[in-house]
Amino acid sequence: MKKVVVFGKPGSGKSTLSKALSRSIGVELYQLDSIVYQANGEPIDRETFTQIHDDILTSDHWIIDGLGPIGAFKKRISNADTLIYIDLPYPLSYWFVTKRLLKSLFIKPEGWPDGSSVIKGTIASYKMLKLSPTFWNAEFEQELNALSSTKTVHIIRTISDLKAFVHQCSR
Numbered sequence: 001m002k003k004v005v006v007f008g009k010p011g012s013g014k015s016t017l018s019k020a021l022s023r024s025i026g027v028e029l030y031q032l033d034s035i036v037y038q039a040n041g042e043p044i045d046r047e048t049f050t051q052i053h054d055d056i057l058t059s060d061h062w063i064i065d066g067l068g069p070i071g072a073f074k075k076r077i078s079n080a081d082t083l084i085y086i087d088l089p090y091p092l093s094y095w096f097v098t099k100r101l102l103k104s105l106f107i108k109p110e111g112w113p114d115g116s117s118v119i120k121g122t123i124a125s126y127k128m129l130k131l132s133p134t135f136w137n138a139e140f141e142q143e144l145n146a147l148s149s150t151k152t153v154h155i156i157r158t159i160s161d162l163k164a165f166v167h168q169c170s171r
Contacts, residue, residue, distance in 0.1 A: 001025055001082045001152070003057075006065040007073070008086030009132050010125035011096030013162050015109075017084065018065040020169040030056050032066025033113045041116035082152045085144060086162060087136065090129065097125045 004027065006018045015031060022029035035052050038044055044052075046069070053072050056062050057079045067073055077083060088096075100109045104118040112118065144153055156162050 002027065002061045003080045004063040004082040004084065005076045005080040006063065006084045006086070007067055008156075009088070009090070009093045009136060010128050011093045011100060012086040012088050013096070013166075014065040014086060017086065017156075017162065017166050017169065018063055020166045021084075022063050024169040027061045027063050029063045029065070031113075032064060032068045033116070036066075036068055037113040037116055039113075039115045041113065041120070077147070080151060082154070083144060083147065084154045084156065084165075085141075086156045087141075088157065088159065088162070090132075092159070093129055094126070097122060097129065 001021075004021065006014045006021070008014055018029050018031065021027075035056075036043055036049060049069070050072070053068075053075075056064065057075065064076055101118060101122040103109060104112075109118060112121070141155070144155065147153060154165070156165055
């Protein structure tokens with residue numbers, strides 16, 4: 001694993017898994033939300049994002065978690081050697097987004113950009129979850145399966161599989 005993309009619906013555990021994997025294999029983690037947003041929570045301009053994103057992709061080793069602009073996501077998929085898709089059931093993702101909001105009353109959520117409003121982010125996550133079936137669907141999974149001939153593809157569908165993967169990465 002030299003170039004890894006971790007993706008899935010909001011609240012699926014991408015940040016937790018990515019951090020454990022980064023520590024385990026010693027590859028730098030780039031959390032997309034920290035690239036897309038400035039320290040004050042405002043989005044950076046598209047040109048700046050594209051330059052930062054493309055610079056990361058040209059390096060020899062990286063882990064990137066998140067979705068971001070679709071064109072950039074497809075570019076990451078193309079450049080990666082390992083794809084990790086977290087596909088937990090929707091009710092669980094809604095619960096994790098809500099749980100993240102509740103926990104944020106006490107501590108900053110893992111992987112959350114500095115200065116970003118957790119409330120605004122939660123609303124955006126709920127909106128994204130509502131739209132997710134148009135993207136994270138059977139057709140997308142077929143595309144992933146087709147890529148498994150040239151890339152390592154992991155699809156995680158349950159909490160127990162997610163915990164096991166994180167545990168394996170933490171060793």
